[in-house]
Amino acid sequence: MLNPISLAFKKAKQENRPALLTYTVAGDSSKKQSLDILKSISKNADILEVGVPHNTPVADGSQIQNSAYRAIKNGIRMDDIFKIVKDFKKINKKKPIILMGYYNMIYQYGENNYLNKCRTAGVNGLIVVDLPWPENKVFAKKCKSKSIYFIQLLSPTTTKERLKKIIKDSHPMNYFISMLSTTGGKLKISPKEILKNYYKIKKINLKKDIVIGFGITEKTIRNFKSADGLVVGSAICKEISRSLKYRQNPVTNVNRIVSKLKNKIL
C-alpha cells in the first residue's frame, strides 16, 4: 500500500495544485484543543505536520516557541502526543500525519520503541530537525522498515554534491527550507529566487515530492503554487496565540486561516 503521504501528493497533482501542509504543535494550548484543531483543519489540509514541543529548540522562531512552551507548560508528554495522533486517526484514517521535532525526544524514548509507537498510532512520516544526513542514515532505514517516511531537510546552504547524496538516500518526500532563517521568519529573498533554488533540487530527481517551508503565509503562498507542497506553520501558531490573547476560539480561527490558504492555491 502506498504511504498516505504519497497519495496526498498524487491527489493534489491531479487537482493541479500544491499539497497544503499545516504545522501545529501537539498540546497547544491543550491536548483536546490541539486535537480539535487537527480535526477541523483536516478538511483543507492535505498533510498534517504535528510538532513535538521541545524546550531547547535551536531552529524555531518565536511563534513556534510560544506554542511549544504553552504545550509543555500544560503538561504534554510524548505518550499524549501518540494518543492525539491515534485519536485523530480513529476518525480520519487516511489523512497523513507527520511528527516533527528534535532528536532528543526520540533518543530518550528509544529509536525502536518510538517507531513502534508511531506505527501503532498511525504516524506516516517523521521530520527530525537536528538529525541531519549522514547522521540520520541508520534511523532513516529503521523508519523505512516500518513504512514511515523519514523526511530529509534541504537548505540553501546545502552544497550541490551534498544535495545529490541526500536525495539519493532519501525517501519519497523531502523538505526544502526556503531561506536562511528560523521558522517564522519574513521572506528575505524573492519567491522567484526561492523557486529557482527549488527547481535546482527538484531536477536532481523529479520523482521525489519536495515541499517548501519557512516564510509561507497568507500573503506569500500564492507565489509558490508550482511546488509539490507548501508548509505553513508559524502563521498558524501565531493565530493560536492571538486567539488566546483575545479570548477567541483558536479552533475556528485557525480553521478559517487554513481554508483561506487553501483557496489561494486552488
Place this chain on the structure above:
Amino acid sequence: MKLKKGIPLIDQGDKLGFWGGKFGGNFVPETLKKPIEDLEILFNKLKKDKKFIKERDKYFKNWVGSPTRFIKLNNLTKHVGGAQIWSKVVSDANGGAHKIYNATVHCLIAKRSGKKIICGDTGAGYAGKMLSMAAKKFGLKCKIFMGMKDIQRQQPNVKAMKKNGAEVIPVYSGSQTLVDAVSECMRYWVANCDKAAMCVGSTVGPAAFVRICGWSTSQISRELKVQLIDEFGSIPKKLKLYNCVGGGSSSFGFWNEFMDYDKKQCEFIGVEAGGPAKSKKHAAPLTYGSKIGILHGAAQYVNQNSDGQIEETESISAGLDYPGVSPLHCFLKDTKRARYTAASDEEALNAYKLVTKYEKLSPSLEPSHAFSVAIKEAKKLSKDTIVVVNSCGDAYKDRGILEKRLGKKYVKSN
C-alpha cells in the same frame, strides 16, 4: 572506551565528531551543516599553520597577558593544614577570566573567514565580555545573547559588553539563563550564517566548537606545566588539579597538557554546581548521574526529564548554571581519567569567605566551588601533595550577589 596517549583529546573524536563513540557529534539543523564544516576545515588548517600559531601566541602574550600567575597560598595552606594549596590565577588575564582565550581565537578565525559579525552566548557574562573585547580589538561587529535572569544578576559584565560596543540581546525564553542564551544564539546563527560567525562560549555545542574552545583554553595548562617545572624542577609526584565545571572550558584547558600523566600522579577533580543546599535543582549532571541526551548539537550527560525535555538548573553561579556539560568531560568521566563532584551554593560562599580572609585573591563564585572541594580534601592530604586550584574568574562581577549573601564587608575587600 579508552583515552589515547600522544593525541590531543580534542582530536580523539571519530569522523562524525563523537568522543568514545557516543559523546559530542553534530546534531544540528541542515542549514548549519555547511557553515560548521567550513569552520572545521578552516580550524584544522589553522591549527597546523605556524603563522597562525605565532599570531595567536602574540595576542595571548601581549594582549591577554600570558602567563597568568601561579602562586602558593601560604596562609590558606597553614590554616587548612595538609596539602600545599596553590592557585593558577587565570583571572589575571585581560578581562578577568579564561574566556578571553576562546574569544580571541574565534575572532582570529572569523577574520580569516572574512566574516564581519560575530555572535556569542554568555551566562556569567564573561564569555560575552571577552568576546566583545576581542571583537572590538579585531574590528568585528558583536552580538551577545544573554538570559534576562543573568542580565539582572551580572550587571558589571553587561555594562562592560555595552561599553565595548557589543549589542546585548536579552533572552526571555525558558529559564532565561545560559541554556536559553545558547539556544537563541544558535537560532540567530541559523538565520545569519552567511555573514556572521558564531562563538560558543564553552567546550559545548557542535564538535567543532568543542574543539576550538578546548584548543584555546589549553593555554592555561601549557603555562602551568612550565610554571610547575620552574617551581619544583619537575612535575610533582602528587599533583591534584581542582577546577569548577559548568560547560567545562576552563577545567579542560587547565588539565589538557597533563592528560597523558598517570592519574595517580596527576589527578583531575572537576567541581560542578550543586545548587542551593535546600533545592533539588542543580547544575551537576556528571555528579548526580544525569542521562545522556542531546543539547545544543551534542550528545552529553544532561539534566532532563524522561521525555527528553531539558530541566531547569539552579546555581548561585551563573557561569556554572548549565544543564549539560562538555562531551570532553563526559568522556573523561567514563574513562575515569577525571573525578567529578559538586559543591553547593553555601559551600562556595564559605570557600569564598575563607580564601578572601587569608589571601589577596578574590575568586568569583565559579572557582569558589572548586576552592570549596580543594580545601575540604587538602586537609586530609600529605604535605608533599600539591593542590592547584584554577582561579579562573574574578569576583568583581559577583559583588551584587556577595553583598546580598555575605554583607558589605566582603565586597569592599575586592
